[in-house]
Amino acid sequence: MMGPKQEAQAALFYEFSLEDHVPRDHLLRSIDRFVDLSSIRSHLADFYSHTGRPSIDPELLIRMLVVGYCLGIRSERRLCEEVHLNLAYRWFCRLDLTDRIPDHSTFSKNRHGRFRESDLLREVFEMTVARCMQEGLVGGQGFAVDASLISADVQKQNSSNPEDWAAREAAPNDAPRAVREYLDVLDDEAFGAASEVIPKFTAHADPASQWTAARKGPAFFAYSDNYLIDTDHGIIMDVDASRSIRQAEVGAMRKMIDRTEERFGIKPDWIAADTAYGSSDNLVWLTLKRQILPFVPVFDNSKRKDGTWSRADFTWDENNDRYICPEGKELRHTRRNYSDPARNTHGMKARNYGALKSDCQVCPSKAKCCPNTDTRRIRREKYEIVRDFARECTASEFNPKAQARRKKVEMLFAHLKRILGLGRLRLRGPCGVQDEFTLAAIAQNLRKLAKLKPMVTTTG
Numbered sequence: 001m002m003g004p005k006q007e008a009q010a011a012l013f014y015e016f017s018l019e020d021h022v023p024r025d026h027l028l029r030s031i032d033r034f035v036d037l038s039s040i041r042s043h044l045a046d047f048y049s050h051t052g053r054p055s056i057d058p059e060l061l062i063r064m065l066v067v068g069y070c071l072g073i074r075s076e077r078r079l080c081e082e083v084h085l086n087l088a089y090r091w092f093c094r095l096d097l098t099d100r101i102p103d104h105s106t107f108s109k110n111r112h113g114r115f116r117e118s119d120l121l122r123e124v125f126e127m128t129v130a131r132c133m134q135e136g137l138v139g140g141q142g143f144a145v146d147a148s149l150i151s152a153d154v155q156k157q158n159s160s161n162p163e164d165w166a167a168r169e170a171a172p173n174d175a176p177r178a179v180r181e182y183l184d185v186l187d188d189e190a191f192g193a194a195s196e197v198i199p200k201f202t203a204h205a206d207p208a209s210q211w212t213a214a215r216k217g218p219a220f221f222a223y224s225d226n227y228l229i230d231t232d233h234g235i236i237m238d239v240d241a242s243r244s245i246r247q248a249e250v251g252a253m254r255k256m257i258d259r260t261e262e263r264f265g266i267k268p269d270w271i272a273a274d275t276a277y278g279s280s281d282n283l284v285w286l287t288l289k290r291q292i293l294p295f296v297p298v299f300d301n302s303k304r305k306d307g308t309w310s311r312a313d314f315t316w317d318e319n320n321d322r323y324i325c326p327e328g329k330e331l332r333h334t335r336r337n338y339s340d341p342a343r344n345t346h347g348m349k350a351r352n353y354g355a356l357k358s359d360c361q362v363c364p365s366k367a368k369c370c371p372n373t374d375t376r377r378i379r380r381e382k383y384e385i386v387r388d389f390a391r392e393c394t395a396s397e398f399n400p401k402a403q404a405r406r407k408k409v410e411m412l413f414a415h416l417k418r419i420l421g422l423g424r425l426r427l428r429g430p431c432g433v434q435d436e437f438t439l440a441a442i443a444q445n446l447r448k449l450a451k452l453k454p455m456v457t458t459t460g
């Protein structure tokens with residue numbers, strides 16, 4: 001039998017509990033257990049005036065941003081609408097049914113003002129890391145690092161060759177915020193000072209973004225999102241925004257390793273990364289300066305592309321300071337035996353090693369080795385001993401395990417783009433980009449906590 005037509009009837013009184021209407025297994029209920037923002041009022045106290053109209057509660061704004069980034073709602077205007085309508089979002093933000101939602105413009109005012117001056121988002125991020133450590137999710141032995149390109153909010157049409165762009169000379173106070181921020185970071189290692197190479201194009205609306213073709217497709221403007229993770233459970237230990245070039249990403253890695261040690265007293269025993277982090281300088285920094293084992297493929301330019309043997313085909317004999325060629329002949333730096341032992345050791349200096357002309361001239365493999373010269377010569381780089389050590393690490397039995405754990409950072413980036421919807425940035429300028437990356441990392445750590453520490457629900 002068909003029931004009566006449903007008609008909306010306004011009741012005079014409702015008995016309603018928001019608490020009862022949020023499902024027990026809702027993601028936000030699970031995340032809420034790990035969000036402790038009790039300290040942010042004292043953190044921000046110095047940034048508020050003692051007179052004037054009371055402000056919106058900063059904890060409410062942060063809770064709304066957490067909702068937005070955890071559920072892929074990054075537009076602040078839409079976030080306000082969603083929190084207004086969704087009971088679970090209201091419950092998480094500690095808003096009752098009749099409480100007013102802040103205007104969307106409140107977010108940008110606070111972001112450009114107090115939040116940035118007090119580094120509040122960083123404080124909240126570090127709170128999530130500390131909570132992950134408390135819950136036993138951070139082992140601290142093995143870290144992985146990687147960077148992912150995120151498209152900047154600019155168009156190619158509004159860009160020009162940096163030489164033709166007049167904003168560099170313009171009075172900084174007249175320039176838009178993103179341009180002022182760009183001028184501020186010209187000497188920063190993660191941005192202007194990372195490389196002297198001038199990019200082909202500069203975006204007028206966000207000049208700190210990098211014109212890049214690193215994805216092997218059409219070039220675009222982007223920033224790099226750098227993650228340093230603990231490989232036990234893929235917890236993000238640090239996050240940093242940088243230009244999308246290798247040198248800036250390596251600089252971001254060093255900054256994150258040092259900051260993690262400073263903030264949490266954790267320095268890993270080993271680190272896994274891809275070839276972009278395998279330059280000599282970086283391997284020296286990791287192994288000699290920080291005593292971290294590098295499971296990082298060595299960045300090697302010595303590989304020959306014409307089919308002749310590369311340096312890697314020759315065997316290094318450390319004890320006798322020589323290379324052995326595939327035909328068993330030796331290549332030496334010098335054939336003199338100095339009485340001063342210091343002159344016989346190669347140390348950390350770059351050196352050239354050569355075979356005897358008499359050996360090469362009669363060698364059956366000459367066409368494969370040195371077809372255009374009388375004899376084969378090999379250059380041993382300044383820090384080749386460190387590079388050899390890194391090669392030993394990547395050839396060790398543990399390397400497949402380290403590389404498998406490294407995949408966790410790639411999975412985090414895939415999750416960031418596909419589930420949290422951060423394939424393209426919404427904010428411009430290095431500070432805005434850093435805010436977006438930090439909020440996304442907060443959301444990912446909280447979601448990880450909720451997943452790995454499920455709620456115990458009692459039935460009956």
Ligand code: SF4
Nearest residue numbers: 325355360363369376
């Ligand atoms: S050409 Fe000289 S260096 Fe090369 S394999 Fe022959 S002997 Fe060795």
